[in-house]
Amino acid sequence: MRKLTAAWSVLAITVLTLAGLTPAAQAAPEDIKEVLGRIPGLTVVSENPAPAGYRFFKLTYTQPVDHRKPGAGTFQQRFTLLHKEFRSPTVAFTSGYNVSESPNRAEPTQIVDGNQLSMEYRFFTPSRPERPDWGRQLTIWQAAADQHRAVEAFKRIYPGKWLATGGSKGGMTATYFRRFFPDDVDATIPYVAPNDVINAHDRYNRFLAKVGDDPGCRSALKSIQRDVLTRRSEFAALAAADAAKNGYTFSIVGSADVSLEISVIDSYFAFWQYQKQADCATVPKAGAAASEIYAWFERVESLNTYSDQNLERYVPYYFQAAYQLGAPESYENYLRDLLRYPGANVSRTFVPKSVDIPRFDHLAMPDIDFWVKTQGKRLLYVYGENDPWSAEPFELGFGTKDSYVYTVPGGNHGSRISQLPAAQAAAATNTVRRWAGLPPVSAGVTTQSVPAGFPDFDADLTLQERPRL
Known part of the structure; x- marks a missing residue:
């Protein structure tokens, strides 16, 4: 004994x-702050207020600009850390864009009531090399390698279960991370993640032609688009006044008129991405006062969406869409007779001409899709029934193990587990908890109670502004 x-x-x-x-x-x-100080390459920028029982830190982490050539230089990548306990499960979260500087919790973090390491995607400022080589350094593999190094570093202090998550482009990013480094985390929960495995197709357009259960709503949206393009000079004047007030310029897309036209085209997609079926009642009638229609567009898709100032933050996304990710085709044929720039609504249009984009990588997305269907395991995807980005979702295959796909009825790009029908929400919640090594919860409980100071939903999980993704 x-x-x-x-x-x-x-x-x-x-x-x-x-x-x-x-x-x-x-x-x-x-003390967690002292422990963080022992991680090589990690800098604690500041500790910020957090709800009781948590600590919240802003961090930077030294990453190679090229993981295949570690000696080629480094850059500082922004992180945030929401710390609860060393032995709690930890969630690796990314929006696929910038990192939020607020102590928000993604839904999986709420479900497991754990720590959360949030990472800014490379090339989104300020997490960008001083002399960026876009074609070599901004790839899905390089970004996955960023996450790999970060998770490996933080496992030194968080030895428990790890989950990866993200919404929209963040959901794509979480999937790619798992494909390239399948053993880094125990499970992955991507939200509203499109899978543009075939770039030349019309799957999105077929979805948009039938989205929702009210043909009258679709007709109203198309009518208001045609009305704006027919009365282009009226709306151009309103947009020009706003642009002057805000200091907007349009050198990337070429002109304010190009921005207006593409914004009108995209308004149909944007409506279904972020609005709900009930919001169909807000669509103005064709012929209404220009000020009323313009105000509606400001809520759905600003006619100045593609100004240099609005695009600047998202250039890395558009570069990736043009190089590896792919993007939906423009839903514009029914407007063709009113368009001055048909075919301009493509990702290359939104990248400055000074940035060279390599030839499109036709193998990148099929590789991810093949891995999910043949080797993926412990994956849980959540989609929205009316979200255009759900038109081409990730699908499970013969080799996928212990994985699930859920769709929120009538859901948009903000769909989440807690919005699923009760039985499905309970099943998905307990699957996430099982993967995190936690016991199940009773039916109807999809998240832990929200401590004071926390929003009940992580605003980073979906992107409430441009780009569409």
Whole structure:
């Protein structure tokens, strides 16, 4: 019996040591800020207010500009960390764009009530090399390697279960990370993640032609688009006044008129992306006062959406869409007789001419799709029935294990587990908890109770502004 007790004591000390905690630290846990200071390449920029029971940090982490050539230079990538406990599950979250500087929790973080490491996607400022080589350094593999290094570094202090998540482009990013580094996390929960595996197709257009259950709503949206393009000079004047007030310029797309036309085209897509079926009642009648219609567009899709100032933040996304990700074809044929720039609504239009885009990589997305269908495991996808980005979702295949796809009835680009029918929400919630090593919760409980100071939904999970994705 003594030998067994001694063996367990040695094992306990070993486990605690690997976790960065000694037996003494069990009684007096180390301070998370001090532990963070021991991660090579990590800088604690600041500690910021957080709800009771949590610590919230802004961080930077030194990453190679090219993971295949570690000696080619480095850049600083922005992170945030929401710390609860060293042994709690940890969620790696990315929006696929910039990182939020607020202590929000993604839905999986709420479900497991754990820590959250949030990462800014490379090339989104300020997480950009000083002399960027877009074609070599801004690829889905390089971004996945960023996440790999980060998760490996933080596993030194968080030895529990790890989950990866993100919404929209963040959901795509979480999937790509798992494809290239399948053993880094225990499971992945992507939200509203499109899978543009075939770039030359009309799957999105067929979806948009039938979206929703009210043909009258679709007709009203198309009528208001045609009305604006027919009365182009009226709306151009209103848009020009706003542009002057805000200092907008249009050198990337070529002119304010191009921006207006593409914005009108995209308004149909944008409406279904973020509005709900009930919002069909807000669509103005064709022929209404220009000010009324313009105000509606400001809520749905600003006619100045494609100004340089609005595009600047998202150039890395449009570059990736033009190079590897792919993008929906423009839903514009029914407007063809009113268009001055047919075919301009493509990703290349929104990237400055000074940025060279390599020839489109036709193998990147099929590779991801093939992996999901043949080797993916512990994947849980959530989509929205009316979200255009759900037109081409990730699909499970013969080789996918312990994985699930859920669709929120009538859901848009903000769809989440808690919006599913009760039985499905409970099943999805308990699947996530099982993957995190936690016991199930009772039916009807999809998240932990929200502590004071937390929003009940992570605003980063969906992007409430341009680009469409």
